[in-house]
Amino acid sequence: MRNRGAGKDRWWDALPRAAWAALPRVAQGQDWFEVYEVRPGIFAIYEPGQFEEVVSYLIVGSERALLFDTGLGIGDVRRLVGELTDREVAVLNSHTHYDHVGGNHAFATIYGADLGYTREHERGRTHGEVAEFVGEGWIWKQTPAGFSIDAYESRPFAVSDRVRDGQVLALGGVELEILATPGHAPDALCLLDRRRRLLFTGDTLYPATLYAHLPGSSYEDYRRTATRLAGLADAVDVLLPAHNEPAMPASDLLALRDAFIAMESGRAPFVTTDGNREYDFGRFSILVPDPPPFAAE
Numbered sequence: 001m002r003n004r005g006a007g008k009d010r011w012w013d014a015l016p017r018a019a020w021a022a023l024p025r026v027a028q029g030q031d032w033f034e035v036y037e038v039r040p041g042i043f044a045i046y047e048p049g050q051f052e053e054v055v056s057y058l059i060v061g062s063e064r065a066l067l068f069d070t071g072l073g074i075g076d077v078r079r080l081v082g083e084l085t086d087r088e089v090a091v092l093n094s095h096t097h098y099d100h101v102g103g104n105h106a107f108a109t110i111y112g113a114d115l116g117y118t119r120e121h122e123r124g125r126t127h128g129e130v131a132e133f134v135g136e137g138w139i140w141k142q143t144p145a146g147f148s149i150d151a152y153e154s155r156p157f158a159v160s161d162r163v164r165d166g167q168v169l170a171l172g173g174v175e176l177e178i179l180a181t182p183g184h185a186p187d188a189l190c191l192l193d194r195r196r197r198l199l200f201t202g203d204t205l206y207p208a209t210l211y212a213h214l215p216g217s218s219y220e221d222y223r224r225t226a227t228r229l230a231g232l233a234d235a236v237d238v239l240l241p242a243h244n245e246p247a248m249p250a251s252d253l254l255a256l257r258d259a260f261i262a263m264e265s266g267r268a269p270f271v272t273t274d275g276n277r278e279y280d281f282g283r284f285s286i287l288v289p290d291p292p293p294f295a296a297e
């Protein structure tokens with residue numbers, strides 16, 4: 001499988017990814033970030049310098065803006081969004097893993113799930129807990145002046161507004177529906193823009209290896225989420241994932257549901273690595289514990 005989940009040996013040699021070249025690039029003041037306007041008023045904030053190749057999205061309405069994830073906390077995402085919009089910016093995280101909440105601390109309005117898992121992550125992560133992610137083989141780009149790899153940590157933040165499944169965030173001319181999509185993480189969520197037929201999928205679906213094996217991941221929840229999201233395949237055209245590339249076809253929602261069915265059929269091939277099984281489905285693969293919860297033997 002490509003990139004995430006694969007060996008990290010010179011992973012950056014595969015960059016740049018062709019998908020980005022098709023989009024208008026937006027000038028801004030920090031080399032660490034690349035910004036692309038994927039739709040009018042929707043900016044993909046890409047961090048290709050670190051292995052996760054995380055993608056955050058700034059969605060601008062006529063009254064306010066929403067930042068869907070704040071990235072790694074290596075560049076200054078607060079300063080960046082200030083260059084992209086003069087609206088007030090609130091934050092919502094696709095989930096609270098370190099690579100999506102790194103800039104949260106710089107914002108006053110943060111929407112978050114009403115879960116113990118989320119509260120635990122609001123306390124941040126020490127340098128010792130995240131040092132590996134900025135270590136050898138993880139970063140190829142020059143990090144910003146003032147950033148210290150030796151002091152890297154995931155800073156604490158405070159959720160100001162608890163959100164729930166089905167809640168709609170109105171930005172002025174833009175309405176975004178929150179879908180609780182646990183599986184990869186308990187507080188994973190997707191964001192649905194029905195009018196523009198877009199689904200921001202976070203780490204639930206992106207074009208690489210999907211993680212259903214992590215501490216906090218739930219295979220059962222992930223399967224239910226995949227089934228639910230497949231029901232949206234006719235309601236959206238494009239998926240905007242949180243890693244690697246800013247677009248996948250909506251039909252991949254059906255492929256995700258079918259992938260879970262295939263794994264449980266026992267007929268899908270897999271390779272075993274480090275106590276996990278990796279099932280390859282082409283545009284994405286899925287990593288599950290070995291033995292998986294559905295194993296018959």
Ligand SMILES: [Zn+2]
Pocket residue numbers: 095097184185203
């Ligand atoms: Zn994650």
